Amino acid sequence: MSSTLKEILDSLKEALNEEGKIKSLLTSQECFCSFNEPVFENDLSQFEKDQGIKIPSDFKEFLSLHNGARIYESMYSGEPAGGGLELFALDQMKEAQKYLDTSDIPIAFLLEECHLIINKKKVKERNPNYLYILEDVDEPRPLNSSFEMFLERYILSHGSVFWEWNDRAEVYYRSYPRKDSLF
DSSP: OOHHHHHHHHHHHHHSOTTSEEEOTTTSOEEEEEEOOOOOHHHHHHHHHHHTSOOOHHHHHHHHHOSOEEEEEEEETTEEOSOSEEEOOHHHHHHHHHHHTOSSEEEEEETTTEEEEEOHHHHHTTOSOOEEEEETTSOOEEOSOOHHHHHHHHHHTTTOOGGGOOOOHHHHHHHSOOSSOOO
16 A cells, blocks of 8 residues: 555644644635545455456555545535535445446546546556546546546645646746746
């Protein structure tokens, strides 16, 4: 088992208060996080058999720790109110696969409008960039990411839509001009 994924989750859990809440750095509002119990190994093996594929090791590790979770869920009147990232339990993955009518594996509902999907073809090719996002009714688009990489960035960015960020400095400084020059 990789220690990286567990460290990522443990760091998030350490930042939560006793009620599972954390103050968002983005909005200064409280968010809620919750984690399900681990998946049973025989259920995971049966799921892989039914899917005809080995689940990527990073996502399998997550399921062995938590068969689903909610991360950075919005709060309304002190109660969880949706939004954020809902990582599915195995039964939710099967259900989402049916209603999305896909052979790929939906693993999460994101920002109440998107699904994260494991692309089975990429997994069979052993391509670590197997995670895709399905927005509205468009074709899924690649995130050029594994689950572990996505989850780490999602947690570090406090639920921001980091995959849409443009990583080029010249774009950043047009959006956030400096009074002095970098050079």
